[in-house]
Amino acid sequence: MRIDVRDYVDLQRYPIDQVGTAAYAELVAAMRSQLAGDGCAVVRSFIRTDRIGELVAEADRVASKGHCSFNETNVYFTQDKPELPESHPLRRFYERSNAFVPADNFGPESILRAVYEWPPFVAFVKAALNEDKFFRYADPLADVIINVVEEGNGFPWHFDTNNYTVTLAIQNGEEGGEFEYSPNLRSSDDEHYSAVGDVLDGDEGSVKTLCLEAGDLQLFKGRYSLHRVKPVSGQKKRYVGIFSFVEEPGMVGSPERTRQLYGRVLPIHLERADVRADELID
Ligand SMILES: O=C(O)CCC(=O)C(=O)O
Ligand SMILES: [Fe+2]
Structure with missing residues (x-):
């Protein structure tokens, strides 16, 4: 069955296929203004509420294909610096675990992939982020995941190493899983270590909480905003x-x-890295 993205995205409310109309311009302007304000923009119920069940079913079908990876990381994803005091943010390590379902589980029958590859969707996100150079990822394991x-897992405090993330909430856990962020806690020329340390110590003064619901689309600029996903509890997966x-x-x-996040690599990863497969066998 061919998927028509128009049946899933709430185009009545968000006419992202109507470039050039006033409604489109307003929507893009609203997104840009949210992003300029605190680096976060949300399109509530971007996926129609009456169709979200199909997306949950798709996720349920592939959930067992998630590759679990665990590591200990500081908020910068950098190495320990033993010469610094133990309380320094660079020295504070938290357990991170995630299970990414690789992109090759989302084939032509995938609603998620259909949305990702829909030209009006790509154009809308590009416009909202106000990016000049903007392309879909060509990685067959990572383009859409x-x-x-x-239960018990989340995503500890961190700054992203990429400029922005584009995510779609599909299902919440029973409890927890809130997205918390401290907007612009650091800048390109000042790490503000003491303010970062305050948040790590539990000071919520600068922290905003966002409860995303199934179907919400989030654009987030996380390079300068410290953020986390609080641990999930209950049987239901997030x-x-x-x-x-x-x-x-x-x-x-x-x-x-790629090996760390997805548990395997494909020939394209090796070719691009100009590494022969036999050199990687460990
Ligand atoms: O799972 C999320 O909502 C976002 C997680 C996150 O911060 C990230 O992937 O960098
Ligand atoms: Fe992040």
Whole structure:
């Protein structure tokens, strides 16, 4: 069955296929103003409420394909610096675990992929983010994925290493899973370590909480805003779709990162990295 994205996106409320209309311009302007304000913009019920069940069913079908990876990380994803005091944010490590369902589980029958590849969707996100160079990721394991979060897990405080993320809430856990962020806590020329330390110590003064519901689309600029996903509790899994976009066409992930996040690599990762497969066998 061919998927028509028009049946899933709430185009009555968000006419993202109507470029050039006043409604489109207003929507893009609203997104840009939210992003300029605190780096976060949300399109509530972007996916029609009456169709979200189909997306949940799709996630349920592939959830067991999630590759679990665990590591200990500081908020910068950098190495420990033993010469600094233990309380320094660079030295504070938290357990991170995630289960990414690789993109090759989302084939032509996938609603998530149909949305990701729908030209009006790509154009809308590009316009909202006000990016010049904006392409779908060419990585067959990572272009569109689902992050499956189970009981007890979340995503500890961190700054993103990419400029923005584009995510779709598909299902919440029974409890927890709130998205918390401290807007612009650091800047390109000042790490504001003491303010970062305050948030890590539990000071919620600068922290905003966002409760996303199934079907909400979120654009988030996380490079300067410290953020986390609070641990989920209950039997129900939290599902979030992650759409990746990059600045150059044809990009794929490095073999090391791909193996860590997805548990395997494809020939394209090795070719691009100019590494022979036999060199990687460990
Ligand atoms: O799962 C989410 O809602 C976002 C997680 C996050 O911050 C990230 O992937 O960088
Ligand atoms: Fe993040």
